[in-house]
Amino acid sequence: MKIVLNNREEEFERDVMTVSDMITLKNFSFKLKIIKINGKLILRDNYDSTVINDGDNVQMFYLMSGG
């Protein structure tokens, strides 16, 4: 499947994946992050249950302490 991840096309060797799968595959290991799929914010509690579909636009960024 192909998705757009942070404005770049990315291909994954699978037909379906959850947000948690993507985090593992991409090694997005830092604990606090924001993930949006097609403009919708995905809460941390829903990473296991939210499916990313072919063609989805996924945005991810880390939240670093400091302000």
Add this chain to the structure above:
Amino acid sequence: MKIAVIEKHLGKFRVGIAGAGGLGSNCAVSLARAGVGTLVIADFDIVEEFNLSRQYYFRDQTGLPKVLALRENINRINKAITVLTYQVKLDTSNIPEIFKGCHLIIEAFDSAEMKEMLIGTVQEKMPGIPLIVGSGLAGWGKNEDIKCRKIDDSLYICGDETLETTEEFPPMAPRVGIIAAMQANLAVELIMKME
């Protein structure tokens, strides 16, 4: 565009600032100098001496609530700016109330958990209101790593997205100031496009 026209436009808008530490205090002052008409500033904390290394306060203000000290400093710069202050800890229930009517919101918290809470709350309960987040400002140097990124019309991020404040990488005035000014600069850009 002439400065008088720009200031007249900016004067009609209201910006919320969540947190009055390094990012919030410097961003607020920048927006006030630019002429944004109303600033809504929320922070529960008081000014302490160690804050002075990077936050827009003065030695004689230690012990004062940050929001009151910041209002005083803004008043000294530009009397025409309305500063509404809330000395509270922001949470999911008071955020929509306090920032009601704001045309955009600046995220200026210290803790990443609070940043996450604010983003979730604004995205869910205040849809369409742009939120400008700061993430990754610790240490010094590395100018080339600092950037500003649009996620979508309602979410923007300023910082290096990498460095977390630690004992080895403390927050320091130059880098904190750059990111606070980037947030203010983006706020002005978005407001200039608003009707």
